[in-house]
Every structure is written in C-alpha cells, then in structure tokens.
Amino acid sequence: MRILLVEDEPGISGFIKDGLEEEGFAVDIAGNGRTGLEMAIDNISEYDIYLLDWMLPGVSGVEICRSIRKENKEVPIIFLTAKDTVDDTVFGLDAGANDYLKKPFAFEELLARIRVLLRNKTGALHIFEAGAMRLDLDAHQVTNNGHPIDLTQKEFALLEYLLRNKGKVCRRTRIIEKIWDIHFDKDTSVIDVFINGLRKKLDQPGKESFVQTIRGVGYRVNDDV
Numbered sequence: 001m002r003i004l005l006v007e008d009e010p011g012i013s014g015f016i017k018d019g020l021e022e023e024g025f026a027v028d029i030a031g032n033g034r035t036g037l038e039m040a041i042d043n044i045s046e047y048d049i050y051l052l053d054w055m056l057p058g059v060s061g062v063e064i065c066r067s068i069r070k071e072n073k074e075v076p077i078i079f080l081t082a083k084d085t086v087d088d089t090v091f092g093l094d095a096g097a098n099d100y101l102k103k104p105f106a107f108e109e110l111l112a113r114i115r116v117l118l119r120n121k122t123g124a125l126h127i128f129e130a131g132a133m134r135l136d137l138d139a140h141q142v143t144n145n146g147h148p149i150d151l152t153q154k155e156f157a158l159l160e161y162l163l164r165n166k167g168k169v170c171r172r173t174r175i176i177e178k179i180w181d182i183h184f185d186k187d188t189s190v191i192d193v194f195i196n197g198l199r200k201k202l203d204q205p206g207k208e209s210f211v212q213t214i215r216g217v218g219y220r221v222n223d224d225v
C-alpha cells in the first residue's frame with residue numbers, strides 16, 4: 001500500500017511517514033502544494049490513499065483534492081488540518097475528501113481511519129488467507145498452520161500485497177511501486193531477495209514454494225500449499 005502525504009511542516013510529515021512505514025506502508029512526501037499536485041496527478045494509479053494538509057504554500061489541499069477527484073472518484077483522501085469549524089469540515093468533504101482529521105491528532109487515530117477507508121475501498125476484511133497461511137492486518141500477524149511467523153516490515157508488506165492479489169500474477173514493477181517509496185532506485189532485483197526471505201520463513205521442507213515465480217514477469221501466491 002502506497003501513500004502520498006502532502007504536508008509542508010517537516011516535523012509532522014516525518015512523524016507520519018515514520019509511523020506509517022513501521023506499519024508496512026510506503027510513503028512519499030510532498031512538501032508544498034505544487035509538488036503535491038504534480039505527484040498526485042502524475043502517479044494517480046500508484047497511490048492507494050492520499051493524506052492532504054489543507055493550508056499549503058502554492059496550491060491548497062482543497063485544490064489538490066478536487067484535481068485528484070477529477071481523475072479518480074474512488075481513491076480515499078483524508079485532510080489533515082488545523083481548520084476545525086463545521087463550515088471548513090463541510091467544505092473539505094464537499095471537495096471530495098472521505099475524512100477529516102484535526103491537528104493535533106494521535107497517530108493511532110490516523111492509522112485507524114486509514115484502515116477503515118482501505119477496508120471500504122476493497123470491501124474486504126483485514127484477514128487474508130491462502131492455503132494454511134493467514135495474515136491478520138489489524139493484529140499485524142502472520143501464521144502458518146496456526147504457528148506465528150516473524151516477518152520484517154517489508155516482508156509483511158510484500159506478503160500482504162501478494163495475498164491481496166491472490167490468483168493474479170504480481171508484476172515486479174508493480175510490487176516496487178506499491179511497497180517501496182519514490183526514492184527507491186527501481187532495481188527490481190531487490191524483490192528477489194525479499195521473496196527468498198519470505199520463502200525461507202514460509203515454505204515447508206519438501207513442498208512446493210508458497211510463492212511461485214512467473215519467469216520474466218513476477219510472482220504469484222500458490223494457494224495449494
């Protein structure tokens with residue numbers, strides 16, 4: 001899951017990025033409205049959710065929100081803002097935002113709202129299963145045949161992505177876009193390292209791998225293992 005955060009206060013954006021990365025999200029930051037608008041529109045198919053500050057130099061969060069909505073009616077948008085009158089809230093929601101979080105807010109609240117919006121978007125619960133594998137997003141836990149598996153944040157995010165797309169081939173470039181942020185150098189070979197790490201932790205000796213390699217394309221979860 002990849003997030004664009006448009007926020008001009010580095011203290012706030014750094015705090016949010018660190019917290020969300022610990023939860024396995026990839027986070028790109030834009031520090032002003034104009035950059036935020038460009039990143040939002042140029043990569044409209046890559047972001048799963050947008051977090052927009054309201055008061056930004058250059059272009060306001062409301063203008064960015066409206067521009068995103070012209071391109072995509074569904075993608076979740078949350079305003080993070082010091083504005084807190086009823087009129088402002090209504091204005092923000094009218095501009096196409098799904099939710100509105102008043103600063104200062106607790107990180108846990110932001111996380112909870114992101115989870116709710118992503119759940120609404122996919123219409124799914126936060127449990128993903130394939131074979132004996134089970135990933136619980138809320139508990140941030142993976143089990144195999146009921147045994148807990150200890151994964152790094154990136155391994156967890158990678159497994160979540162593969163399970164969300166169970167039955168489909170996940171292209172390596174798409175995995176990079178969804179799990180690594182914009183500063184990543186797009187060297188897709190790093191995915192192989194993480195896939196091998198996952199296999200070591202998830203695969204049973206003598207059985208087929210849980211993650212199938214589709215040569216030249218990417219990977220697919222093997223539901224039969």
Ligand code: CA
Pocket residue numbers: 007008009053054055056
């Ligand atoms: Ca601001």
